[in-house]
Amino acid sequence: MKKTLLLIFASLYFPVLAQTFNAGTLFEVYNDIDPDTMLNYVVTPYTDETYGINLFDDGAPDILFTARGSVSSSGSAAYIKVQSLNPNLYLLFGRSDSVLVPATLAWDITKVAKPLLVTEPIDEPTAVWDNGTLFLTDHSGHSGANKNVNDFVGLEKFIGIKYENGSNFSYGWIRVKCPDEDSCLIKDLSYSQVIIGVEENNEQTVQVFPNPSNGNFYIHNADLTSFDANKLSLTNMYGQRVGFSYELKGKDLKIVTEDNLSQGFYLLKYNSKTGSFSGKLLKASIDE
Secondary structure (H helix, E strand, C coil): EEEEECCCCCCCCCCCCCCCCCCCCCCCCCEEEEEEEEECCCCCEEEEEEECCCCCCCCCCCCEEEEEEEEEEEEEEEEEEEEEECCCEEEEEEEEEECCCCCCCCEEEEEEEECCCCCCCCCCCCCEEECCCEEEEEEECCCCCCCEEECCCCCCCCCCCCEEEEEEEEEEEEEEEEEEEEEEEEEEECCCCCCCCCCCCCCCCCCEEECCEEEEEECCCCCCCCHHHHHHEECCCCCEEEEEEEEEEEEEEEEECCCCCCCEEEEEEECCEEEEEEEEEEECCCCC
């Protein structure tokens, strides 16, 4: 059973904050993959094992692990790889490994994920991010040219992940342990809440109450002169718009979220020529 722990830090504003993101640090969202999921390949009999990780609770995996062992007339495949399936999700790149194929005199190149040890930084300035497929181990080959990639074999190591959509971003890690070249355990993962980049700092001071609530929120002391409903948006922490209704009451704005909206953080933002404000709303099951 996968256990999910959400550590809640409620605040009204969300400018980009200076924060260190290290492998093994427990961020706001933590998923314990229990029991640990084993991926392994065996060339004979041939196997192809996969494991998908859904970060955003949208029914589709965002990260896919694959272990493959096979032999054909064109060569052998013996590897464990990780792949981003989300265009806004990136994996930390480590290095390229290559082997010269004698039959074609061409280089066969493997892109390898960076194996982070505990406390090593995820977001260092020189980090290189990749939105495709990276390998943990690779012993594939053909025409007498075999690779020997074992970067993740041995101690527990971490794969760095980054979500980036415009000025919004989040960092995290996936912990794996590969006891040998043909097997890896996927153990757990953690990532920060999406941090919303605010380009301007001239937003007015407003109050949000009750917060958390069952779904009805009031924005108090907002300048609603020439209010334009088209400039008001409510999104989840991954930038996806959600439905809501509103009612103007003087300087107060009542926000009513949909009844079927799941519990969690949502981001309210209003930005027009006559005024702007933003707030983080927490929908929870509470007695109001």
